[in-house]
Amino acid sequence: MAASTTASQEELKAHRVPLAWRDQCSSLLIPLNLCRKQKLYKPWECEHERHTYDKCQYDDYVRRMKELSKLKLAAAEEE
Numbered sequence: 001m002a003a004s005t006t007a008s009q010e011e012l013k014a015h016r017v018p019l020a021w022r023d024q025c026s027s028l029l030i031p032l033n034l035c036r037k038q039k040l041y042k043p044w045e046c047e048h049e050r051h052t053y054d055k056c057q058y059d060d061y062v063r064r065m066k067e068l069s070k071l072k073l074a075a076a077e078e079e
Contacts, residue, residue, distance in 0.1 A: 007027040
């Protein structure tokens with residue numbers, strides 16, 4: 001993931017993002033949460049922000065799974 005999708009610690013603290021959600025996609029979570037609060041959590045109001053955040057989370061998951069499979073393959077070749 002690019003560094004542009006990671007918010008600074010000051011931003012995360014100011015927006016009260018829980019520690020569990022401070023990951024590679026944290027800068028996309030801040031506008032999503034702001035939209036949710038402004039639109040009273042109506043699911044159809046913040047679709048674009050939610051889709052962008054979910055896509056980032058999915059891409060990060062795929063990246064980590066590819067890394068893990070490479071590590072497993074390298075470990076199997078060592079044996």
